């Protein structure tokens with residue numbers, strides 16, 4: 404049985420790995436000339452680690468991760484902590500430089516599985532894929548080609564990403580200590596995760612009315628927006644800043660059509676506010692390999708739609724510019740620890756279908 408995966412991001416590479424483990428003959432077609440990830444850092448939550456456990460690589464990934472307390476160290480701009488990570492009860496996130504995690508996953512694939520410099524142009528329900536070098540027919544085609552997916556556009560045309568907010572991201576030079584913090588301002592939040600090698604990944608998300616606003620000097624703009632915040636030393640140690648508008652997708656009615664399945668951002672790109680986009684791509688990948696096309700929508704639609712909805716709502720609340728909204732956010736940060744744990748538990752307690760069958 405032959406599977407073609409469009410896209411070798413975190414979702415595509417994990418899908419290829421899961422399908423190979425399940426006995427498929429897999430070819431991955433990646434548009435970029437070289438394999439890799441651009442961007443800064445990434446947190447991986449226990450639900451995705453459990454998915455990777457089912458592929459036998461969870462321990463390797465854990466060993467390469469740096470723990471971050473950011474989900475529980477909640478601060479205001481002065482640096483005052485309204486909530487503090489409790490090592491006895493709170494689970495840290497596993498953090499990476501994106502390129503490091505991607506390299507680790509891709510290294511698990513046998514040589515020759517990924518064909519780089521080969522963009523997918525279109526696909527039919529019967530599994531015929533047209534790409535840069537010709538065409539191929541497969542029993543299963545996986546659209547893992549990101550938010551602007553060509554696979555989705557061929558079979559689910561006209562789905563337009565929606566603007567959510569704008570984000571600056573950076574990675575410090577080595578030599579910075581950080582346990583992981585989440586700092587809420589009015590209309591902006593600043594996230595900091597340690598990612599190993601004494602480096603820190605940070606992201607500043609801000610409310611913006613429209614996409615496409617650009618700045619001559621991004622680092623200067625970040626400094627302007629967080630002047631007086633306790634995070635300024637991180638900016639002093641940051642050589643380069645990325646600036647992106649963030650978009651998400653409206654919910655799709657299904658992720659399967661004929662022999663084709665969508666996963667990750669191609670299926671349900673979500674606001675980054677729960678740190679679950681890549682985690683859900685990983686869940687999708689192991690689920691598809693475990694349940695096949697027949698069971699995939701049943702297993703994935705409700706969960707991913709619910710999480711995307713939650714991320715959108717959380718983002719809107721976290722980036723509110725109203726005084727009342729911000730006051731409520733601060734109150735929320737003082738909610739009992741059990742309430743915050745319950746919210747994360749809902750996301751993090753997922754187990755992959757193979758584990759369920761075995762257990």
Ligand SMILES: Cc1cc2nc3c(=O)[nH]c(=O)nc-3n(C[C@H](O)[C@H](O)[C@H](O)COP(=O)(O)OP(=O)(O)OC[C@H]3O[C@@H](n4cnc5c(N)ncnc54)[C@H](O)[C@@H]3O)c2cc1C
Pocket residue numbers: 409410411412413414415432433434435444445446447521522523524547548549550551552553554570572606649666667668669672673675678679680681682683684
């Ligand atoms: C600011 C920000 C912070 C985030 N933080 C987190 C976090 O902490 N934790 C988390 O879990 N998620 C996070 N996310 C979400 C996460 O980055 C994405 O959900 C995840 O990377 C999606 O992976 P993917 O493989 O589905 O898609 P992508 O990473 O977009 O990969 C798609 C791949 O397909 C290739 N491609 C595109 N078109 C074609 C084509 N036509 N033919 C062939 N190949 C093609 C691309 O080159 C790329 O390699 C964050 C997102 C943002 C914006």
